[in-house]
Amino acid sequence: MPHDVISFERLTADASSRYAKNGWPSSKDEAWRFTNINAIRSAQFAPAEASLEPLSSPEDNVIHFINGVYQPIDNMSFNDGIHCENLSQNTALSSALAAAVPDQHKVADFALAYARDGLAITIDQPVAKPLQLIFDYSGDGVSSHPVLVFKIMPGASLTILEEHKGEGSGLSAPLMLFCLEEGARLNHARRLIEADSRYHLGLNLVKQQAKSVYHGDMVMAGGDISRSETQVSLSEADAQSYLNAVYLGRDKQIRDVTSRIDHDAPDCQSFQRIHGVLDNQAKAVFQGKVKVERYAQKTDGNQMSRTLILSRQAEANTKPELEIYADDVTCSHGATIGELDDDQLFYLMSRGISQDAARQMLIEAFLVDVVDELEEPQREWLVAPIEQWIKSRVTT
Amino acid sequence: MPLLEIKNLHASIGDKPILKGINLTINPSEIHAIMGPNGSGKSTLSYVLAGRDGYEVTDGDICLDGQSVLEMEADERARAGLFLAFQYPVELPGVGGMSFLRGAVNARRIEARLDEIDQIAFVKTVREAAAKLGIKDDMLKRAVNVGFSGGEKKRYEILQMALLEPRMAILDETDSGLDVDALRIVSEGVNALKTDDIGVLVITHYQRLLDYIIPDHVHILADGKIVKSGDKTLALEVEKTGYGGFIDAA
Ligand SMILES: Nc1ncnc2c1ncn2[C@@H]1O[C@H](COP(=O)(O)OP(=O)(O)O)[C@@H](O)[C@H]1O
Ligand SMILES: [Mg+2]
Numbered sequence: 001m002p003h004d005v006i007s008f009e010r011l012t013a014d015a016s017s018r019y020a021k022n023g024w025p026s027s028k029d030e031a032w033r034f035t036n037i038n039a040i041r042s043a044q045f046a047p048a049e050a051s052l053e054p055l056s057s058p059e060d061n062v063i064h065f066i067n068g069v070y071q072p073i074d075n076m077s078f079n080d081g082i083h084c085e086n087l088s089q090n091t092a093l094s095s096a097l098a099a100a101v102p103d104q105h106k107v108a109d110f111a112l113a114y115a116r117d118g119l120a121i122t123i124d125q126p127v128a129k130p131l132q133l134i135f136d137y138s139g140d141g142v143s144s145h146p147v148l149v150f151k152i153m154p155g156a157s158l159t160i161l162e163e164h165k166g167e168g169s170g171l172s173a174p175l176m177l178f179c180l181e182e183g184a185r186l187n188h189a190r191r192l193i194e195a196d197s198r199y200h201l202g203l204n205l206v207k208q209q210a211k212s213v214y215h216g217d218m219v220m221a222g223g224d225i226s227r228s229e230t231q232v233s234l235s236e237a238d239a240q241s242y243l244n245a246v247y248l249g250r251d252k253q254i255r256d257v258t259s260r261i262d263h264d265a266p267d268c269q270s271f272q273r274i275h276g277v278l279d280n281q282a283k284a285v286f287q288g289k290v291k292v293e294r295y296a297q298k299t300d301g302n303q304m305s306r307t308l309i310l311s312r313q314a315e316a317n318t319k320p321e322l323e324i325y326a327d328d329v330t331c332s333h334g335a336t337i338g339e340l341d342d343d344q345l346f347y348l349m350s351r352g353i354s355q356d357a358a359r360q361m362l363i364e365a366f367l368v369d370v371v372d373e374l375e376e377p378q379r380e381w382l383v384a385p386i387e388q389w390i391k392s393r394v395t396t
Numbered sequence: 397m398p399l400l401e402i403k404n405l406h407a408s409i410g411d412k413p414i415l416k417g418i419n420l421t422i423n424p425s426e427i428h429a430i431m432g433p434n435g436s437g438k439s440t441l442s443y444v445l446a447g448r449d450g451y452e453v454t455d456g457d458i459c460l461d462g463q464s465v466l467e468m469e470a471d472e473r474a475r476a477g478l479f480l481a482f483q484y485p486v487e488l489p490g491v492g493g494m495s496f497l498r499g500a501v502n503a504r505r506i507e508a509r510l511d512e513i514d515q516i517a518f519v520k521t522v523r524e525a526a527a528k529l530g531i532k533d534d535m536l537k538r539a540v541n542v543g544f545s546g547g548e549k550k551r552y553e554i555l556q557m558a559l560l561e562p563r564m565a566i567l568d569e570t571d572s573g574l575d576v577d578a579l580r581i582v583s584e585g586v587n588a589l590k591t592d593d594i595g596v597l598v599i600t601h602y603q604r605l606l607d608y609i610i611p612d613h614v615h616i617l618a619d620g621k622i623v624k625s626g627d628k629t630l631a632l633e634v635e636k637t638g639y640g641g642f643i644d645a646a
Contacts, residue, residue: 342449347486350446351500351556352474352507361499365490365539372490 006098008088015112034285045143047114068144081125087118111175118147130159137166152184159187171199180212194222210236220247227256234268249282263296278314287319294325303333399595404456416620424593432617446480475507477563481553488540546573554585571605583608603635
């Protein structure tokens with residue numbers, strides 16, 4: 001996939017002028033119809049300064065970001081198979097990113113417009129120890145713009161544990177591109193556990209070549225407004241993509257899980273499972289588009305969204321969209337929105353379990369279901385914030 | 397003192413009266429059977445006793461050990477020693493069997509001011525109780541009732557009963573869906589409960605179960621009322637003549 005050569009500098013400059021011209025998405029943009037970001041639009045954000053904090057103790061395979069800014073690469077240490085550079089010094093990957101960024105994507109433009117530099121990470125063999133990406137945020141009115149491009153070489157594999165946490169009323173706008181070459185595998189576990197005062201607008205782009213496997217598993221538990229968008233393109237045969245998500249919302253929080261999967265080659269599979277729980281007046285949208293090109297025969301595309309509503313004032317919107325041009329495909333989608341099941345609650349209570357405990361058990365079962373089949377350490381790492389959320393919900 | 401006293405019990409689901417004045421007294425160590433045609437209100441009675449939401453008691457009282465339970469939620473009644481084996485046990489996807497059983501047993505223990513049960517000792521207790529009921533280890537590891545056959549679900553109800561050691565056990569059509577072998581195993585489980593002070597109420601449509609669990613008293617329920625009571629020979633009479641004659645009598 002040869003691209004025009006575009007430097008990181010040029011990429012950000014172009015994004016900056018597009019952002020100046022187009023600004024923020026509004027409810028008139030179809031993809032943002034259900035996600036009201038007035039609170040973000042009306043706030044004034046200043047892009048994060050370079051970090052002044054001391055560097056954390058160097059451990060293998062850990063990259064620390066303070067308000068989106070990473071420590072000098074020389075201070076990082078990695079296992080064999082992981083190669084990390086500044087994105088400004090890797091024009092192949094900055095060009096790949098330029099080609100991958102969707103047209104007219106206002107959040108991508110915002111993310112890039114203020115990005116200082118990014119990381120270009122190449123994986124050239126199977127790496128056993130997970131790579132941890134720790135995003136720590138703080139301060140009010142600060143916007144964070146981390147940009148990462150991963151290239152997973154043929155036959156290589158990696159597990160990423162990506163965590164977003166921290167305080168303040170800032171906005172995180174991470175932009176990441178994952179290029180999976182033939183037979184590559186990426187396990188990408190993410191947990192969004194920022195303080196309830198924060199905003200998060202993330203974009204993940206996934207480009208898959210033949211026989212590659214992308215396994216994306218996310219728990220979105222924090223933030224006042226949290227949005228995660230993932231765009232996957234399956235451009236060669238026999239690639240598989242899994243997008244699993246758990247979202248948790250309460251008070252007046254907004255949750256948005258948006259996905260787009262392009263089946264551009266035959267014999268590829270995509271599986272999406274999204275389970276959400278909404279309490280109080282929380283609002284959520286899951287919108288998932290699956291597009292199957294004419295030549296993408298034998299596509300298997302599955303999408304299932306289920307939302308559990310704990311309050312009559314909560315609101316869930318689901319917007320599945322299938323656009324299929326091939327005739328020999330298996331595609332399915334489904335969406336349910338419901339309350340806790342009275343029969344199940346009564347059954348548990350008839351065994352002496354209190355109503356609160358019974359509700360907790362059922363909520364946990366519903367959510368953990370999405371990540372239950374994962375290998376460790378991802379499973380436990382994603383279950384923990386789910387349990388935390390359920391506990392805090394009942395005690396407050 | 398009677399263990400369970402049902403006094404002039406009237407209950408409705410929504411606006412629909414289902415139970416129309418039931419009187420029944422169960423003393424410690426007695427086994428009572430309630431028989432009745434489909435739709436006569438047997439399951440409704442079991443739910444009302446267990447304290448299910450949506451079932452409104454419009455008149456009368458239910459007393460356990462002399463105390464009215466009407467103001468108690470289902471979980472409180474269970475912790476007070478009431479147990480219902482469901483006619484249709486509910487599947488709980490994602491709720492692991494062991495943690496469910498432990499949660500239930502610990503809820504009762506905490507109420508009785510006992511320490512929570514030791515995890516390892518508990519697994520052993522469950523395995524032993526399960527083995528007696530012909531429940532395979534593999535079933536214990538699965539989510540509650542998920543993928544169980546009809547018969548397996550019924551055995552699992554009896555396992556819960558054995559572990560929870562209730563004061564008063566109500567079995568709603570535990571015999572339906574069981575073959576003869578399973579029926580014998582389940583009945584042994586119930587009979588094992590019959591120590592000095594436990595009461596058992598067996599709800600059934602057929603006489604068959606009562607060959608294995610010998611009742612002290614048999615009651616015929618029709619249209620929300622007990623229309624006849626007698627000893628175990630009443631069950632045999634029903635077997636011969638059907639419910640027709642009793643319903644006319646009502
Ligand atoms: N949820 C319900 N809503 C309305 N009517 C019900 C409900 N459940 C049961 N009934 C009615 O109550 C009556 C007794 O039902 P049930 O107690 O299940 O009988 P049984 O267990 O003896 O077969 C029947 O007429 C049935 O239709
Ligand atoms: Mg019934």
